[in-house]
Every structure is written in structure tokens, then in C-alpha cells.
Amino acid sequence: MCEVKVFKQEGGEEILLLKDVYLIEQEDEGLRFETIFGEQKVYDAEIESVSLTDNKVVIKDRSI
Numbered sequence: 001m002c003e004v005k006v007f008k009q010e011g012g013e014e015i016l017l018l019k020d021v022y023l024i025e026q027e028d029e030g031l032r033f034e035t036i037f038g039e040q041k042v043y044d045a046e047i048e049s050v051s052l053t054d055n056k057v058v059i060k061d062r063s064i
Helices: none
Strands: 004-010 013-027 030-035 040-043 045-051 056-061
Touching (some): 004 045
Parallel strands (some): 004 056
Antiparallel strands (some): 030 040
């Protein structure tokens, strides 16, 4: 299984939000992330970048 770390782009820095994420789904409220441990978080955000080689997803606040 290939889990990723989720970071939020904020002020030119990447802040770690979640580890061991295996599921990302788009919902009306934003992006829903689920970890292998059953933790779920929804962020009002959009994906900025995905690196499969680094197992990393970077999100940013949704543009209005």
C-alpha cells in the first residue's frame, strides 16, 4: 500500500497536516482525507501538487 503525507501550503512554507493517508475524495465542503488508522479530516482546500515519488500531497486554501 502506498500512503502519502499531506501538507498545507501557507506563507511559502509547507505545514504537515496528516500522515499515512490512503484516500483522498472531493466533497462539497472540500477535500476529505482518510488515514490507514481511520482518522478522517475535511479541509476547504484544493490540491496544489502531488509527488508520487515523495509520497506527498500539497494542498492550498480554495480560491473564491
